[in-house]
């Protein structure tokens with residue numbers, strides 16, 4: 001890929017025929033398989049092969065949900081009975097996540113899965129978050145030690161029932177059933193872990209506010225898609241077809257036959273930024289529409305916005321997601337309106353009164369639609385454990 005194609009947003013080719021990269025994840029044609037290459041999703045099977053406790057923990061942890069599937073984590077195993085988790089400076093999202101808040105949420109989810117997996121083998125874990133101090137609030141946390149995990153064998157330790165859900169959890173981005181409500185008893189279950197971290201949670205399940213959040217999230221998505229630098233950040237992470245997916249095993253995977261064929265014939269330019277009024281823009285927004293389905297929204301917020309609270313939001317979020325999975329319910333984060341880049345400021349500001357939170361006191365860390373999916377989602381690619389471990 002030349003620098004020219006990476007950075008010139010004005011190129012116009014056949015995007016109008018097929019829309020933006022995010023449009024095309026699921027289209028299938030005879031002769032083109034729509035399943036991810038086996039090697040790219042092997043991580044979802046491999047954890048069972050690990051016998052060393054720390055590798056067992058990490059092999060489960062790397063299945064964590066994380067923004068744009070960047071997998072922004074490095075693990076240092078050079079000290080016995082410890083894991084040092086470092087935020088990978090090469091796997092940040094400086095345009096859409098300018099302070100690395102979402103990246104740290106992903107690291108928090110990673111930590112929580114590691115802790116759950118350790119309990120499965122009878123190890124208690126003490127998590128020391130930011131042992132070298134928290135990164136500044138407005139700077140990217142690349143290279144920061146996010147946590148040290150200290151292991152102690154404890155035969156009396158209870159296993160965590162959520163362990164069984166780690167390999168089954170998926171972020172399902174398909175349409176959900178609008179007519180089906182979540183059982184009332186499930187909302188408090190989703191919220192149950194957040195209190196222990198001092199976080200706030202809540203649900204939006206009334207049709208009036210659901211509709212208002214749909215409009216607001218749609219507006220912020222449209223803004224991210226039409227802002228050249230934020231579109232291009234995602235475009236650079238598009239992995240189109242089995243060869244790119246297997247090579248990178250991260251980012252936004254596209255297996256649809258149409259984009260693959262058009263990319264291979266040079267007819268689809270992933271670096272063309274959609275502009276309002278164009279066919280490409282309509283198709284990007286068409287792809288958005290399933291994201292406006294579901295039974296409601298689940299949110300997690302922190303008092304203030306410390307780096308620790310961001311990590312803990314990730315821990316609480318993945319527990320909620322695993323709990324949902326155990327109940328046959330899907331969760332899909334929609335982060336655009338929570339993001340800190342200037343162009344989505346209006347939606348950011350509008351979300352707080354809808355959720356009934358004061359932005360001067362609290363920070364909404366996660367907003368996810370929830371519901372019952374019509375179509376199952378496949379496991380997403382992951383890099384090998386060996387690529388993130390120093391031993």
Ligand SMILES: Cc1cc2nc3c(=O)[nH]c(=O)nc-3n(C[C@H](O)[C@H](O)[C@H](O)COP(=O)(O)O)c2cc1C
Nearest residue numbers: 065066067068069102105170171333334335336380
């Ligand atoms: C902090 C955070 C923010 C996310 N934001 C979005 C989002 O705005 N839109 C989306 O489609 N997925 C979002 N996701 C989900 C990721 O895309 C997903 O976790 C990743 O692709 C890996 O897939 P998996 O969760 O199925 O393993 C987010 C996840 C996290 C942890």
